[in-house]
Amino acid sequence: MSAAQPSQPLGLDNCADEPIHIPGHIQPHGALLAFDGKAMLREWSGNAAALLGVAPAPGAPADALELGPDALALIAACLAELGEDGVPPAAAEVRLAGRTFDCVVHGTGQRVIAEFELRSQPSDEVAAFALKAHGAIDKIKRQKAIPALLQLAVEQIAAITGFDRVMAYRFRHDDSGDVVAEAVRSGLRPYLGMRYPASDIPAQARRLYTINTLRLIADIGYQPVAVHGMGGAPLDMSHCILRSVSPIHVEYLQNMGVGASMSVSIVVNGRLWGLVACHHMAPKQVPYSIRMACDVVAQVLAATVQSLDARERSALTEQAAGMRTHLIETLLHEDDVLAALAQHADSVAASLGAEALVFSQQGKLHVHGPLAPAQAAAIVASLPSGGDELLQRSRRDAWPGDAREQIGPWVGLLGLYFDPATEGWLLALRQEQVETVRWGGKPEKEVKVGPLGPRLTPRGSFEEWLDVVRGTAEPWSADHLLVADQLLGEMHRASMVRHAEMERARMQLLAMLGHDLRDPLQSITMAASVLQHGGEGHPLGQRIERSSGRMQRLISQVLDMSRLESGLGLALQLQPVNVSRMAEDLLDESRTAHPGVDYQAAIVPDVSITADADRLAQVISNLLSNARHHGRAGEAVMLVLERDAQGVRIEVRNHGQPIAEELVPQLFNPFKRMALHNPANRTGMGLGLYIAANIVQGHGGEISYRYEAPHVIFSVALPLASQAG
Structure with a gap:
């Protein structure tokens, strides 16, 4: 990693400064030659002469070097295709200076790079290992679940390569990785179930893992070999198989006691989804063709993961489409929006992956799930006025300060601001995931001072380190x-x-x-x-x-x-009101105006509350008028007023049939369809009960309907002292 300036705080950003794609060195178990677009030698590794038996003269043409016909053919073919997009690698077996090499040639930028990797295994032995990979691929394709798929993959790669330990990492949203599958030699401590922090793979390393999906370090204790050149920009070695690795990564592996390492990337939809990490306790050279077989296994693995993910996504999409169809149909035919949403709460929660829901509109709330009303109210109170129509929160510290303790465990929020005109919100909620994480060593890196100044060092211990994580929910x-x-x-x-x-x-x-x-x-x-x-x-x-x-x-x-x-x-004007006297007066007015109606009363005398007298009279008059309009002819209308410890209850009863169940949720809505087509209330528009409900709620009370045969009963509960704000 490059040295940081003394005044610059050390962190993961400093690691991104390390130019690991242009290290200027290679591993010593091979040699490198790089040619320009005219097939002239521009760069070469310091061991090329000794290892290949050729004299790498600067500017020499490729065909002047004694590289053999197969290697020269690969170089010529790559030169013919060289362009901005580069040329993928091609390989052939060659013998130079009495040694067998895997010659791998690829093109990048204005360079054709030929790498000669030593191989000790005979061709028939390598071919036998490659055949094992074909069997592994067939087994992998038949897997139906990701955990079983990954476990099979590590077992097959361990069998093909012979590594002491093969692990499958699956990366989380924060780029930390869990060891979710492992094949390990007897006698080694297993790492299955441990988590490794995102800092173990810095950002630029993730980029290389994505574009160069297989990397081998045959001997962790190797001495790098310098790459010499004729000047100009450093050679981009992103796709090189011999590229030297970061000294910090070498130190990291040495701290783990590893002698050789191979990594195979699992890239899904262009993103580093996971990683197969292979460790050996001693140096280990894996032939190129066997590595390529493992790379093909990883590509099939990635394709299978993508297919399984796509299948799950398709099922979710289909379920969500059905939910939307039924929900919107109900919304368009239901007068009460919150009641319509409540009818589909289970399917909405399932489609959004929510543990609870809150529907809010015009100050009214509906809660679905194990969420306390006080917590729901605090959540709604924390919502911004206007702003984003899709609001996300996954951590407690993302909530406004006052709400952080009031929301309880519900730290995950996905808010849909579906109707700004009425402050309509659909809120999907998740609880915090309190979990004990088994870190593979304490995740924080330490700062040490070396020859180049202070730098972050890799973790020195990989003993299990437990950490209790709170205050976060699974992100959406x-x-x-x-x-x-x-x-x-x-x-x-x-x-x-x-x-x-x-x-x-x-x-x-x-x-x-x-x-x-x-x-x-x-x-x-x-x-x-x-x-x-x-x-x-x-x-x-x-x-x-x-x-x-x-x-x-x-x-x-x-x-x-x-x-x-x-x-x-409604701008309530609150003052002490003798509600008993008011009820009697209103009943007298009704008797005078409608002498043909039998009005009866059961009114407790001298009951006083704090209220708006005119508005409260409006509520009682409306209920009496409704009872007269809808009551059975010749039967009495009863006005009841009672008082208890909680407050005052006013009830108006009339004889009649019960209101249809499907109409009950709409009773207190404006412009009710049943009001617009009711011959018993020809001049009504369904506004009376809507206004009455708002008056009662403004006083901190509640209005409700029930049926006790043969009576239709509307009931108003009011506190003794109004709670209106």
């Missing part, structure tokens, strides 16, 4: 984020449709209101004309009262609806 995968993004888009469109329908209903309301006002106003005008010529007590006076009262109620409901929908609220 790319697949779940895709599901969330698609669901968010569909919910956006459904919200726009709902808002368009609401706007049409508003226009319909105004049109109907204008029509309904026309007749009462005409009655008032005619009655006023007659009364100018008659005495008091004329029956038309009652007609004036009824018509003008109905007109006033319609106007008031429209104004209240507008305030609620615009977010202004």
